[in-house]
Amino acid sequence: MPPMSGKTLYDKIWDAHLVAEQDGEAILYIDLHLIHEVTTPQAFAGLRADRRPVRRPDRTLAVADHNIPTEGQAKGVGAVADEEARLQLQTLERNVKDYGIEFFPMGDVRNGIVHVVGPEQGRTQPGMTIVCGDSHTSTHGAFGALAHGIGTSEVEHVLATQTLRAKKAKNMRVTLHGAPAPGVGAKDFALAVIGEIGTAGGTGYVIEYAGEAVRALSMEGRMTLCNLTIEGGARAGLVAPDETTFAYLLGRASAPKAGAWDMALSYWKTLVTDEDAVFDREVVLNAADIAPLVTWGTSPEDVVAVTGSAPNPDQFAAADKKTAVQRALDYMGLVPGQAMTDAKVDVVFIGSCTNSRIEDLRSAAAIVEGRKVADHVRALVVPGSGLVKAQAEEEGLDEIFIAAGFDWREPGCSMCLGMNPDRLAPGERCASTSNRNFEGRQGRGGRTHLMSPAMAAAAAVAGHIVDVRDFLQGKSEA
Amino acid sequence: MKAFTRLDARGVPLQIANIDTDQIIPKQFLKTVEREGLSKGLFYDFRFDPEGKEKPDFILNRPEYQGAGVLVAGDNFGCGSSREHAPWALLDFGISCVISTSFADIFYNNCFQNGLLPVVLKPDEVAALMDEAKGGNHMVSIDLETQTVTSPSGKAFTFEIDAQRKTKMLKGLDAIGETLTAVTNIDVYEAKRALDQPWLERA
Numbered sequence: 189m190p191p192m193s194g195k196t197l198y199d200k201i202w203d204a205h206l207v208a209e210q211d212g213e214a215i216l217y218i219d220l221h222l223i224h225e226v227t228t229p230q231a232f233a234g235l236r237a238d239r240r241p242v243r244r245p246d247r248t249l250a251v252a253d254h255n256i257p258t259e260g261q262a263k264g265v266g267a268v269a270d271e272e273a274r275l276q277l278q279t280l281e282r283n284v285k286d287y288g289i290e291f292f293p294m295g296d297v298r299n300g301i302v303h304v305v306g307p308e309q310g311r312t313q314p315g316m317t318i319v320c321g322d323s324h325t326s327t328h329g330a331f332g333a334l335a336h337g338i339g340t341s342e343v344e345h346v347l348a349t350q351t352l353r354a355k356k357a358k359n360m361r362v363t364l365h366g367a368p369a370p371g372v373g374a375k376d377f378a379l380a381v382i383g384e385i386g387t388a389g390g391t392g393y394v395i396e397y398a399g400e401a402v403r404a405l406s407m408e409g410r411m412t413l414c415n416l417t418i419e420g421g422a423r424a425g426l427v428a429p430d431e432t433t434f435a436y437l438l439g440r441a442s443a444p445k446a447g448a449w450d451m452a453l454s455y456w457k458t459l460v461t462d463e464d465a466v467f468d469r470e471v472v473l474n475a476a477d478i479a480p481l482v483t484w485g486t487s488p489e490d491v492v493a494v495t496g497s498a499p500n501p502d503q504f505a506a507a508d509k510k511t512a513v514q515r516a517l518d519y520m521g522l523v524p525g526q527a528m529t530d531a532k533v534d535v536v537f538i539g540s541c542t543n544s545r546i547e548d549l550r551s552a553a554a555i556v557e558g559r560k561v562a563d564h565v566r567a568l569v570v571p572g573s574g575l576v577k578a579q580a581e582e583e584g585l586d587e588i589f590i591a592a593g594f595d596w597r598e599p600g601c602s603m604c605l606g607m608n609p610d611r612l613a614p615g616e617r618c619a620s621t622s623n624r625n626f627e628g629r630q631g632r633g634g635r636t637h638l639m640s641p642a643m644a645a646a647a648a649v650a651g652h653i654v655d656v657r658d659f660l661q662g663k664s665e666a
Numbered sequence: 667m668k669a670f671t672r673l674d675a676r677g678v679p680l681q682i683a684n685i686d687t688d689q690i691i692p693k694q695f696l697k698t699v700e701r702e703g704l705s706k707g708l709f710y711d712f713r714f715d716p717e718g719k720e721k722p723d724f725i726l727n728r729p730e731y732q733g734a735g736v737l738v739a740g741d742n743f744g745c746g747s748s749r750e751h752a753p754w755a756l757l758d759f760g761i762s763c764v765i766s767t768s769f770a771d772i773f774y775n776n777c778f779q780n781g782l783l784p785v786v787l788k789p790d791e792v793a794a795l796m797d798e799a800k801g802g803n804h805m806v807s808i809d810l811e812t813q814t815v816t817s818p819s820g821k822a823f824t825f826e827i828d829a830q831r832k833t834k835m836l837k838g839l840d841a842i843g844e845t846l847t848a849v850t851n852i853d854v855y856e857a858k859r860a861l862d863q864p865w866l867e868r869a
Binding site for chain 1: 681682683684686688689692693694696697698699700701711716740741742745746747748749750753768769770771772775776779780828829830833841842844845846847848849851852855856859863864865866868
């Protein structure tokens with residue numbers, strides 16, 4: 189017999205969900221289907237047209253997050269000013285009712301950003317396959333679940349069949365050795381990885397994150413890391429489950445209970461990559477080498493240390509790269525060689541499926557406490573869910589933010605993509621904890637610099653991009 | 667789904683890398699509950715100024731590119747958000763083939779659900795097509811059966827495509843219908859999982 193190499197975690201989850209193969213395409217069983225108002229109306233319309241039922245409403249969970257306002261949610265969907273958004277929200281309400289799908293409506297304390305809600309409720313569990321019509325579904329990979337975004341046609345397919353037709357991706361492992369310096373965390377790891385492999389570097393791969401620095405991350409940190417996997421081109425990121433994962437899940441509303449918990453736990457403990465498994469690509473970084481990072485341009489790969497400067501197009505040999513860099517600098521209103529800390533910010537946004545969890549808010553509040561937002565800065569905090577908001581309020585974080593001059597909002601996707609009224613005006617520069625610095629993403633002509641919650645909080649106080657390490661003053665962690 | 671067999675259409679070069687789906691169709695057009703009519707939002711910020719007036723210099727607004735059916739674009743086309751509104755908008759605008767050196771995974775997948783053909787060619791081939799498409803009014807031909815792109819001057823480039831995806835595109839097959847022919851397999855799988863991993867069953 190030829191020597192067999194072991195299986196990766198991705199291989200194991202894939203194999204465990206293989207229902208059948210048809211014409212060389214896998215039919216993969218889906219354990220959890222998360223849905224929201226923006227990418228589902230056409231899918232339900234398709235089901236209706238073909239008179240198809242939803243196969244497993246019990247494996248489907250709906251939230252309203254993308255276009256909801258972050259103020260006045262208690263007034264209900266009927267009071268949403270944007271007519272199109274209101275119709276989309278009402279369409280979702282009707283669809284979940286018609287098909288018997290569990291739904292946390294706007295204003296429900298359990299509602300929030302879909303990728304915050306799934307884990308928080310214990311619906312996201314190790315070894316599952318999870319899909320959602322949203323590219324940041326990769327977030328759930330933090331639990332050792334195979335999770336990725338799908339399009340609306342595939343949403344319809346999953347609703348009708350509880351399966352997805354898929355081709356297997358290649359395996360990549362990103363190992364982060366060592367321990368990070370104070371002020372450096374999961375967001376910086378993720379940006380460092382994207383900076384290293386490029387925004388298309390992960391195309392065709394599933395990335396497993398490994399190494400001491402990953403093991404040392406909380407679940408919130410792992411979610412940030414896996415969330416940004418798609419910005420490196422890979423549809424899914426994975427972290428093998430461990431005691432940190434199990435401790436997070438224990439006691440959550442939808443986590444297994446009693447005897448079922450023990451059964452689940454013994455299965456979850458098998459969800460590791462075999463020692464002799466071979467990856468198609470390996471990337472190794474040392475966490476100690478990573479500085480607090482910011483993006484300077486209009487792609488998440490445009491990463492630079494906060495102590496660095498905007499690039500000079502002449503540094504690049506290829507003509508098209510030169511043009512692309514110049515185009516990004518022009519859009520961002522930066523000049524070649526300009527120190528990043530010279531960039532004055534107009535807006536600070538702390539929120540999004542990347543960084544709106546309790547730990548993110550704690551790390552931002554720790555910087556803000558006893559300080560004031562600079563006079564010219566408009567700053568807002570948008571908690572990831574009603575439960576995150578409630579927890580933060582219990583800890584008094586809301587008072588810290590409000591005292592400093594932040595707006596304390598209600599949960600939703602908000603300014604990450606500006607589908608609701610929270611948007612940048614043309615030319616406004618934003619220090620943002622979100623995931624995309626694309627042209628126009630946060631509002632037409634808006635200029636986004638991605639960074640960690642602590643870095644964004646520091647920028648709010650300083651009024652410009654600033655090294656969070658200048659704010660730590662004896663604090664051991666940002 | 668509409669079948670794709672062969673296309674002879676005007677080519678339009680868009681020489682920008684990493685065109686993301688936010689650029690293909692910005693957020694404000696995602697609030698629809700329909701699949702149709704999205705062409706109005708296609709490349710909105712490129713095509714229109716903040717007052718909503720057409721920018722005459724943008725390539726898709728130039729008269730010599732009117733009615734273009736083939737978009738030749740830079741690397742990593744369609745990265746970012748999973749919004750299927752991106753292929754819907756391209757199709758609604760009349761573009762049913764995009765040629766690039768590479769595509770982002772989710773966008774690539776979404777194309778095949780809608781009869782929009784994404785073609786991957788080598789960098790020098792894409793560069794040649796871009797060059798030939800300049801000046802407008804140049805026809806590009808794509809033949810899916812023979813997996814060939816023919817440039818305006820008659821240069822032929824072959825491309826790779828997954829055999830199953832090709833068949834489905836050629837016939838315009840419905841994926842759900844096909845999967846449901848394996849519904850017994852799904853039933854069996856679910857029954858087995860309910861026994862093996864009972865914690866996944868919600869009361």
